[in-house]
Amino acid sequence: MERRSLLRAAVLGTSAAVFGGALSRGAAYAAPAQNGPGPYGALGSADANGIQLPSGFTSRVIARSRQTVSGTSYTWHDAPDGGACFADGSGWIYVSNSEISSTGGAGAVKFNSSGTITGAYRILSNTNRNCAGGATPWNTWLSCEEVSLGYVYETDPWGVNAATRRDAMGRFNHEAAAADPTRQAIYLTEDAGDGCFYRFLPSTWGNLSSGTLQALKAGTGTSGSFTWGTVSDPDGSPTATRNQVSGAKRFNGGEGCHYANDTVWFTTKGDNRVWQINLANSTYELAYDDNLVNPGPAPLTGVDNVTGSSSGDLFVAEDGGNMEICIITPDDVVAPFLRITGQSSSEVTGPAFSPDGTRLYFSSQRGTTGSSSGGITYEVTGPFRS
Template identity: 75%
Template sequence: MLRATVLGASAVALPFTAWSAAYAAPAQPATGPYGPLQAANSHGIQLPAGFTSQIVARSGQAVSGTSYVWHQAPDGGAVFANGSGWIYVSNSEVSSGSGGGASRILFDSSGAVVGASRILSGTNNNCAGGKTPWNTWLSCEEVSLGRVWETYPLGGTAVVRPAMGRFKHEAAAADPDRRVVYLTEDETNGKFYRFIPNTWGDLSAGTLQVLVAGSATSGSFSWAAVPDPDGSPTATRSQVSGAKSFNGGEGCHYSNDTVWFTTKGDNRVWQLNLANNTYELAYDDNLVTSGSAPLTGVDNITGSSFGDLYVAEDGGNMEICMITPDDKISVFLRITGQSSSEICGPAFTPAGNRLYFSSQRGTSGSSSGGITYCVTGPFRT
């Protein structure tokens, strides 16, 4: 559940089956659960009291303790359990000639780096993606007729998955309950898709569908098959009459019968309620009713085990903002001195006490200046 509604003068938390019928409103600014941000630390990051940060890797430099040189323009990412430790995977949003693809960093149970290597090479503008329940990373190409590549952080050779459609891919989110994968499209008239594999766990074949709905910001939706997932000569987003357009699809996250995704063109977080096939706005900067909107330039999104959403900014004030289960939004962290960059790849460790993310262009404003961080602290779990 990521909703609470106000009935009369009392706030009542509703179970999922009940709140979908309530009159929910987009998130509004409030004081965050961790309190105000402190002064910027030595990394230029403002965090709540009790939280600390470290630099994990820098583009163009060997990852500490390894000989592997970290890729340029780190973007979407995810964390995978690996024995008593874990692996952080990160995309590289540059062309194939500049090292596009994805890399991984291996950590032991204490969070120390124990290895780093490439898991995907020769691809273009790998922006975001998504983690699967069978521990693969879907690395998505954000180019015209872009593809989804299934990579293997725990070991294995990357494989292209053309059945998932060729379009300007952004993010993916696996739904193990319905056995589908949701996909966003980074176009001003982009669509929202789902891929239904013929066999769950095997993405080599299946059906690509697109969301069909009205033009309003809330209502009911359905799905329709995309006739030609290859997207040529007709783009996938132009093949189905009534498919709903979204202005610049970005991050995507699934949990508990709900999928959230962001659109950068209008600074919105959308929410699909999959139990009853309805959609609504979880956040819209134009619908903030008091003070200034804390979240602009919406981009990657992830969730904690507690149910908080963490939304990273592309531009804005270089912040990661939180949307809590009672529809309150606040700033969790802010990176200073990097106004020409964007925050990418937020992902939690299995224990939920570490958050990894990157500043794609760092202090230099160039793809060669990317920085990958880890924040540790008393996250709600």
């Protein structure tokens, strides 16, 4: 079924949160994305960094775990994971989590207008398995702990203000977060086989110190309507947050999350799906399912972190698969955008665009060594469509 209308993206002027394209479909549902030619063409041979890219794109290494970031005294963290970019005058900052037990936290790299690295530093320390997260419209980074009874920490990408634990956002196996300024909500994924999809409604937009945590309620199908139910005890003890709302819809391993124009997308690794929540009409559906690609094989497996571009394209990173970032276009086409070679024991993490949309940052969490100490963070530059 063809999409009814396409809403092009709006990129926040002073924030690096990118709001990609979205759909408005009424009661109709489109078929999940299918194999097809990507907008940038076929992948070329691996470059000197082992990355296969379409013609016109180039890569460079930004940082390596346990090595100092070029031109700085800061040692890049192990196991780089979720990330985001923030505008900084004419330059920008890329923030990256560290998925390490007990000492995880997050670090940042600062760039000037030409893309030269001008600084690197720590913005969060001594937290536990900081996996994904999300940017806020007021230019903070929400770093999420992927552990039972994990917290969300609100951090300063500039490293000036101390990080703040946001207890009201719930204690559970956190993954990603995505901000919705229209409904003044933060959406949250849960990395559990029977996890929920949540929204947090701050008492005051821009202040996450208090508010209401809710879980999405719906049937067992892959499309339909939904409502929200309030989690009465967000600290998750003695009853887990996912077991507090009657009729809460279960999702198999929530991962990345991205909001754009009345739509929020999130991935579930247990069943290799990308879900689409249509907020304007309170319906949900599948944007991608690797079991529904015909003809196969499915190009996108091991779905994980996700971001969007100003053209409305989704970029979905693979945890496993064949180490690709795949693109899902507004026309429901899925295709590889890049592939990292020689790193089959790693996963792709932290995709995020620079504020002007011309550079894509991401990491190989365990690099060529297959160890968390071997992480590599990259930048890809090229003619991204707008």
